[in-house]
Amino acid sequence: MGLFAIFVSAILVNNFIFSRFLGICPFLGVSKKIDSATGMSLAVIFVMTMAGTISWMLNQLLAVMGLEFLKTIVFILVIAVLVQFVEFFIKKTSPSLYEALGIYLPLITTNCAVLGVALLNVQNNYNIVQAIVNSFASALGFGMALVIFAAIRERMDNNDIPAPFKGTAIALITAGLLSMAFMGFSGLKI
Amino acid sequence: MTIIINALILMGVLGLISGTFLAFAAKKFEVKEDIRVAVAEKMLPGVNCGACGFPGCPAFAKAYVKGEAKNDGCLPGRRAGVPDKLKKLSEIKDDDLNAMGEKLGGDIQKIIEEIMK
Numbered sequence: 001m002g003l004f005a006i007f008v009s010a011i012l013v014n015n016f017i018f019s020r021f022l023g024i025c026p027f028l029g030v031s032k033k034i035d036s037a038t039g040m041s042l043a044v045i046f047v048m049t050m051a052g053t054i055s056w057m058l059n060q061l062l063a064v065m066g067l068e069f070l071k072t073i074v075f076i077l078v079i080a081v082l083v084q085f086v087e088f089f090i091k092k093t094s095p096s097l098y099e100a101l102g103i104y105l106p107l108i109t110t111n112c113a114v115l116g117v118a119l120l121n122v123q124n125n126y127n128i129v130q131a132i133v134n135s136f137a138s139a140l141g142f143g144m145a146l147v148i149f150a151a152i153r154e155r156m157d158n159n160d161i162p163a164p165f166k167g168t169a170i171a172l173i174t175a176g177l178l179s180m181a182f183m184g185f186s187g188l189k190i
Numbered sequence: 191m192t193i194i195i196n197a198l199i200l201m202g203v204l205g206l207i208s209g210t211f212l213a214f215a216a217k218k219f220e221v222k223e224d225i226r227v228a229v230a231e232k233m234l235p236g237v238n239c240g241a242c243g244f245p246g247c248p249a250f251a252k253a254y255v256k257g258e259a260k261n262d263g264c265l266p267g268r269r270a271g272v273p274d275k276l277k278k279l280s281e282i283k284d285d286d287l288n289a290m291g292e293k294l295g296g297d298i299q300k301i302i303e304e305i306m307k
Binding site: 058061062065066067070073074077078080081084085088089091092095102103 | 193196197200201204205208211212215216218219220221245
């Protein structure tokens with residue numbers, strides 16, 4: 001598969017949130033404001049790209065040593081280290097963003113989309129360039145979904161929503177509608 | 191047998207590398223925190239159980255200093271005398287606490303001992 005195909009497929013066709021349904025926790029948790037959604041997206045893009053790249057390299061090492069069964073735990077270790085690093089970095093550079101992200105920042109560790117991209121790279125037998133492109137594009141797709149959803153939710157605040165639908169209920173319905181819209185990309189031929 | 195040894199070596203080396211990297215990163219991106227929060231955090235048991243309703247001991251310490259949490263909010267610390275310690279911390283003025291911190295060279299444990307005297 002060509003790099004462009006991988007790129008488009010990871011962002012639109014196999015979008016992590018709207019078609020794979022991974023990483024829903026931060027998607028609902030940090031999408032109340034567009035600023036924190038952007039910050040979260042950037043953090044996830046960094047963590048996912050780095051995690052995808054490093055885990056691909058470590059997987060080669062594991063294959064040589066005959067230790068493929070340690071894949072999951074090694075990948076989780078890499079992700080945890082990267083998230084911790086991002087946490088230090090954001091705490092130092094932008095305390096307000098640190099406050100806004102709150103508990104969702106350390107929770108990137110348990111974001112299944114990050115582990116998902118690491119495992120998918122291995123499963124699809126990607127080479128290093130393909131793995132990097134796939135990780136980056138997946139993260140970009142995740143960030144895009146988050147920002148789109150946050151923008152919609154910000155607008156929804158100004159609308160008169162019937163009481164039973166307020167809050168999470170209307171958010172979940174909106175997410176479902178967005179997901180259906182993204183189904184339109186599933187027939188895309190590149 | 192070789193697999194076990196290989197696995198042990200690999201995990202050990204990876205752990206060591208990650209630990210060293212994070213230790214350096216922590217030093218490089220160190221943020222100077224409010225000394226009162228640091229002292230309050232050190233007074234807590236540090237088990238991060240979440241029974242107080244905050245995500246972990248650091249969050250509880252921050253909330254307590256802000257006045258959003260009560261001094262007996264920490265469940266595991268109740269019998270260990272944490273409420274008393276926190277109460278005494280609140281009674282100290284900012285200037286006194288800062289002076290104490292400077293005198294003791296920022297050693298949080300010593301500051302707590304000084305407060306409890």
